[in-house]
Amino acid sequence: MTAPAATPGPGGPLLLGVRHHGPGSARAVRAALDAARPRAVLIEGPPEGDALLALAADEAMRPPVALLAHVVDDPGRAAFWPMAEFSPEWVAIRWALDHGARVRFIDLPAAHSLATGEEPAGEDAGPRVDPIGALAEAAGYDEPERWWEDVVEHRAAAADPCAPFAALAEAMTVLRETYGDGGHPRDLIREAHMRQQLRSAVKEFGAEVAVVCGAWHVPALAAKFTVAGDRALLKGLPKVKAELTWVPWTHRRLARRSGYGAGIDSPGWYGHLFAAPDRPVERWMTKVAGLLRAEDRQISSAHVIEAVRLAGTLAAMRGRPLPGLAETTDAVRAVMCEGSDVPLGLIQDRLVVGDVLGEVPDAAPAVPLQRDLVRAQRTLRLKPEALERELELDLRKETDAGRSRLLHRLRLLGIGWGEQTRARSTGTFRENWRLRWEPELSVRVAEAGVWGTTVLGAATAKAESEAAAASALGAITALAERCLLAELPDALPVVMRALADRAALDTDVAHLAQALPALARTLRYGDVRGTTTAGLAEVAAGLAERICVGLPPACAALDADGAAEMRTHLDAVHTAIGLLAEDAGAGPDGLRERWSAVLGRLASRETVPGVLRGRAVRLLLDDGRIESEDAARLMGLALSPGTAPADAAAWIEGFVGGASGGGMLLVHDERLRGLVDGWLTSVAPEAFTDVLPLLRRTFAAYEAGVRRTLGELVRRGPAVRTGPGEAAAPGFGTGLDLARADAVLPLMALLLGRGGPGGANDPERPQHPNGTDELGAPGILDDPNYLAGVGK
Template structure:
């Protein structure tokens, strides 16, 4: 290092990520120091993107997306809010023409350290940065590991606080003056001395050691530049001791950095949201109240409370909650009084929350939770201008939507597609593929009229969908490729055969032939070793439903039909042995499986249908099968025409014979009726058998079966129950005779109807 470099001044500003007080203090310090270079914690190979932070169309919250060029599934995000100290430092530097760059490990190394491709959306619930974070004010530390990962919590505990965010709020967020950086650095030195041990000889450097070695390397490089006299480093407070005092030699840092793996990485700005910036989303460096922190940073300190409660009042009024100016005034007084009682310099979020609950929400926790979701956390969405590089998946989506003339709209729009038209089919494919990726631009909607060629959608482009596109970009650079990879991942993670067939059904409606081929292979492989009849039955409905796509969408389903037949054959062979010895719960599950297959059996081939009903007939003839299963199978055979009404009545009579258990008889009836009594309305023979059985029951037997029968008949529609009552009253009557009293006509009531009928039939003249 040159003598000039040694004389240069280095100021390391330790900050809390996403802290508005830290952001204000950083800007004030930059204004005071007027440095010649600024270094900011962040991926160094994305430094060229810092030039865009002053673009008025780049509106935080936004995030830096880093992804492997050859495999976008390996990705990470570095989010920023308007109140993030790093964002404000970058804006100050670019706005004052001061050289600025990121000084943390490049994304090329961070992504290589991730190893095998793991979607950030799964490794972090909100798709947040996979970078380890310095400050996680979520809990008090309990051991040395907690001290290392959560140093702010350690400082808060040392100061007597059980909530680290409350400590930060008191020390920094609620104080607009004073230089806290040196005090914070001293505190961090004490914490690190407590938890850090000397590295073992020959030990592999940790990722944290590599990060700090790289930061020092960037600092040395900045100091060597001509004209650089003052350098400011903005980084997480934990790293301050590693960048101040007596530093290791460059050679020592180079040894730490040697051999680190790298990949070819790319970076881009993407929109973010406050809900994804919150701790609740699972983001490690998140804060519990990004909406409140945005308000803190953008509002004058002496107006924070009154403007906040005014905002809350507007939110509640929009929900038809009566909130007056008097509520706001009393809320401000209560918050300030609580702060005084607690010896706080200003009312913080805790006091404002309590005032909101007590005064504006009238003590209603549900309203307070609404305020927390919509205001304290908030759903503010950032924006990235079109002229900046975007995620490849977003570019492909925009291009495809323009081609299909499918324009994003904030208003809800009902769309009915005609699947006989190529452009409408392409729109359907796009919307289905986006749903696979979790980008729910459209929700399926019911359509009126007949025919399977219609498909309804309810479309609404919400701003946060741009974030969903970013998260989905880990699966690929184009919508079709990403959807294929996502389905393949779902199939690989599936634990049942039914989940794989469900994925196949989705692949067909989305027109993803590569996924269809691989899923068919996966189904064949799993079915070849599957012996569980329940699993085979559960897998068949999705396969059956997909048979219709060959007609509606022009999809080749020949291979699908072959797989379906194979599964059905295995299920039919195993069904008779699978129905033996079932308890009530297991029998109910199996009966439900049989119903689901019956719903789609008409979509399969004639051979498959014949095989299916032959298997059901075998089950119906078995004397050792649970009554609910036999009853249900008998009903399906009757409805399909496989047995006659007389045969069904004979089977019902046999099931209700004196030798059977009363509860088993009730189960048979429940399975046979299956939630619909219409068959009894139209078949007097079946109704007569059932009525005769009920009349034959003794008092205790009737009491025993009444709950099950009441539950069974209670599921019938009111009209069906009324018709059944009428049929029961007339059981045994001669159908050729008519009760004269029942045929009595009230001429006064029937008159208007008769007159209208006469007009329609031309038997009367239309009155003038």
């Protein structure tokens, strides 16, 4: 295979092999097109996108953007062709539109590529080859990005704009002769289609044709292949019906770490190199300084000057033509970050990669659901952003309530634009969200379009479908909660009927316990949002009654895993009944009283696992249904010598374990602490090894300060009371230890400036008859009342 020419000759097109998203390639493409002035520009991309190319000239189109192709009947099968401002393909498209040249895509149609999918590399396909990496290794570089920067990005403009493309084509020719398809057998089919499109363009426009494609494909386009051979490769390819549109993209998704095959490591840096008119290093350091100043770091112009000088010195020492990203990063770390990698991580995230989000004009094709979503976003002033941000909503405000409804409806549709986080306020009228718009969400919107043309209609249809298909009671109750949060009045009756049917048939107490908390939360949110939930209240009350009847038998004879799971249900039901009891009444026959009776039965039954008995006692204590003396009595029984150590440890875990405030309970209740301490010290050594993991799990959940306080209290020992009416602080005696109090006096005198030679207690210091020193200040250290106070 001979090296192709990069300049147009008699009957030959101009072949411009590029690196996708390479700013140096983009500048070289623009220079070559300016010099050659072709009548047609052919670009690697799906031909179905030809109708969308004119939108690239729209003022509202701002890269990074991507062509999105998806199967009409299966929107989840999709593919993207991303382009940034510094992508050679984008530069070629804009050049052709600005100069009146015809522009076309010539890659394999999306109808075929979506039908076949990406062919994985296997043993028969051979190893996949990274062309840039192979050339960098041949040149003696251990880093492909550094080689590309030295050879392309930092290369001075050549006298012949097409010369660099000829050199790169020659290198790729050698690689193709060595590695063949490089482990990408599907490239042979793609290249056959490209050659067919190239032949058609040459027949129509003659030699005045330029091709912009990956440099890897240039040798295959320049070599001689027969028409019949190419047709044979393309014969019988599977095909699907595909639709294409433009969608916004982000710099973060251009990065290789995002999973995009042709990605780059530093899109923000490359964007800077492409946009900077001059002095790229100086301008970059100014950007870095601005970012660090915004984070309240003290960065001056002297830092910028010194960082630029150091980057240049490093480049000279390393034999590089200009400072690259490695040199600028090292200089920033040394000068602006004081050797720390912490602020450097911020620079990497915000500048080297970046959070730029492109924009697409309204004229771009879109499914009706996408258009309705855009209208809702504008109405609610909720603009999609690539940078993650926190959003706090007050549901009492109409705009915030509308934002909440939109985000909940999108989540129900599987469009995860926002993730709900824990609200800072305990009130139910507030919601906190974490928002970030990812390009892949455009695919999710297209998928959700099968449910309806509006967000409300699609969410309603999706909820009704899930209600009809759900078989688990917990799933339907969770769906009812989501419908209420999303405010879907048409879907809620359908979900309620399905919920009533499932609840009537389900006899598993665990399932009922899983369902009740969601219903309780739904009723609470219904009150806040002003929606009618009378039907839900009736179903919830019925579930609560059935749980009260069936829970005690269900808790008997459970193994350790079953008891741990049931404890979770117990806590959830207790919280739910607390919410429901306000409507159920608090009289003798009220729901809360019936639940307390259930907890009392669980606490006293020996067949119930210890973790559940201990938890029941704790819930009763927290609700004020039993006094601390009763809790201590029950603990004493559970920790008696006749109880197996493992069972006693499980009881302790249920009573004070987890994030239930058990640590503070032990801090403030000396009797309970003493019971636990006495039992723990009495456990036999051989049994202690068995219960240690359970105890560690119990106390490890406490905050460090609580654990430290408990240890200190145990070390001090119990409080001493000299009389029935005298109280003592935990760990301290009731009497005054005068000897220990006297030991404090020298230190206090020193702190107050009254001790030592010349101090108030110095016998040689003059004293006035009225008890003051020579400055007229009272000798307070001679006052017996003061000294008694210090001692206390």
